[in-house]
Amino acid sequence: MSLRGARTFVGLGFGAIQAGLFLYEAWASGAFGRLVVAEIRPELVAAVREAGGYYHLNIAHAHGIEQVQVGPVEIYNPQLPAHREALVEAIAGAEELATALPGVAYYAGAGPASPHRLLALGLRRKARQGGPRAVIYAAENHPQGAASLLEARVRSAVLPLEQAALCRPVRFVDTVIGKMCGVTGDLAGLAPVTPNSPQAFLVEAFNRIYISPVDFGDGQPFVRGLAAFEEQANLIPYQEAKLYGHNAVHALAAYLGAACGLTRMAELRERPGMVPFLRAALLHESGPALRARHGPVPGLLAPDDWAAATEDLLERILNPHLRDSVARVARDPARKLGWDDRLIGTMRRALAAGIMPRRYALGAAAALALWAPGAAAATALSTLWGDVAPADQVRPILDLIGEGQQQLARWRAQGFSDLETMFQIEEANG
Template sequence: MGGTFVGFGFGAIQGGLFLPSAFASGNFDRLVVAEIDSELVAQIRRSGGTYQCNVAEAAGLRTVEVSGLEAYNPLVDEDRVTLLEAISEAAELCTALPSFTLYDSGDASVAALLAEGLGRKVENTQAPSAVVYAAENDARAAARLREACLTRKPSGFGNRVVFSETVIAKMCSVVTDSSRIRAEGLAALTEGSSRALLVEAYDKILIDESVPPGFERGLDRFIPKADLGPYALTKFFGHNAIHATLGFLARDKGMSYMHEVRESRELLTLAKRAFVEEAGVGLRKEYAEVEDDLFTPDGFLEYADDALERMINPFLRDPVARVTRDPIRKLGWEDRMLGSMRLAIRAGTVPAVMARAARIALGFACREASWDKPDAALRNIWSEWEESDEKSLCLDLLLSSS
């Protein structure tokens, strides 16, 4: 097939999912990544464009090697020129930044590069059409990226370019603790590197089915869906909500790694109850009209069992501190925990387990922000939202849950 793949940001999602997928497909003859970390770019160049990624299977670790990668820093003028050329000729591209808020932060931003590079593509009828996957953890990431690009190029890209939402329920991390890398036998990113990529083997990645006319995907293992909305919210209010719930329950027990939960029948039981009888009830009612086995009792149970087993994979060694970081954000009115609780309440279920975990999270949030009154803390976190019966009920649940 041939063609060029361009990634933006060389973190765990890009390096542990999209680039390995593009490489393994055999459908691209050029792999390019844009990265502003000059040392990371230098490491890839010193290795001749080859790097390693650690994949956590259920029974152990395996190493995946990607070769032929070109790394460029858009802050360097010469590299920027090469990147713009690569964007103009690329058929598939992917942004995988820490947050969508970084899309348009300066003249070397992703939005600036895409607007100019894709603009050149539109002007060249010989250049291939393109799909731009937005892999940031936001249900509207692709729409936000498109808006940022249109701000810089109001004339747009016609039907030659499609910005694609994604749903990525794959746990990925960058390990920078050298002692941990040695102790766990992880393959370093490159020889002599102080970082390692560690991702789970799960690869059921959902993408928007929309493509330009006549387009043929090179990333052919992803699963296209006509409407990603139900799946994006099921990941957020299902997988993400229960991951956080289990994390806070584990942290309250003094656990350091998520796989330690395997030894606690109590926490395993609570997690499954929260997933199936609380989050699941809310999500299945919300999406009862969607024709997919996922939203049936048996289908959701299978989804929950699989996700829970993956969350406590001992070869991921996922730190509880990572899962429970930023408790104030995780307690947001529209974030994973409260969002899932609210769906459960609307479905007629009392989310007692999630409320217990949220109360633990509230305790950590109060310590971080030096708040001495939990009720005032919640009102502060939810200050942008009007008072309502639902809000009062959630306050009561978090402040009285036991």
């Protein structure tokens, strides 16, 4: 496949999401003639340049792994003045851009290579030269919306009198990215990023990405080259379905896997009652809680749609070809036990809907055991949550997690027997 379109795409950050989603979809769309990416790791920039601008991607399907060579891409290190100028010029001429950074904290940093300064310089040049309208996809997750934070950072890099003109030809867009992407050093059967690279990009084939609406307010539609992405007038239900559905059950699965000593996520299939347990968490805890907040959103939260999505999601997170490790998914348990994060946030929403989230409470107990072995839930979590947790909401959560700790001990004592059967028996016995 060759770059045959007329558009320019610019990406900031060359990690798995950028390489495996944005650059790949831009390359595959046929709409772009130029792919440009900024990356500050000099060894990675040098490796891709030495490979003629090409990199390899490993795409995990249900039946196996597809290897694809993507490119050519122009890769630049913004810490180098000449490279920085090339990036600014590319931003000025780009129609679509994407940030794919470790988090929103990376939008603004010290020095001229900071993403917000690069974007400000490029958009200022775009405005002065009458360059094309552009959309900037913000791939970083944030409860306040990453796009608005990025726009505020970019605006802060120019004088107040310039801000309106700077942002007139551009729209900052939020994303809901359910695609699982990663970097692995296990190269067996995989194509490395470049011929001599010690790592490989391994991503799943799924590419249903939701974005906030693109509206320039002039009645002229903006035709996106990344046409696979779906605009949604109200992105909030999709964001919550991702965090309190996909992310929640993913974390639940990983912490249960860690509790019984598993290495790979795919090994969870071999544990008796595990898949039914995870299915029930989505169908009976996440789904009803989300519907109570947002209604039966067609194509997302309507019962039949949610049931179909549940089966698809379980197949995806347990796909052996994705080679996902329990340790990777279970990392940073303190963050994932946050008051509004995937486990506790799901429990809170379920309780607000009159649902007892006992399966997620068991997952929270398993996460707590990994983070603070032997700790009392009240002591560890009250300290973690601090003042953000209203006192009247804390006690029911802690009580459920305390029950989860007892269930976890019983499950372990039973040699990790059929989890869903154990769970249902205990439910029936009160």
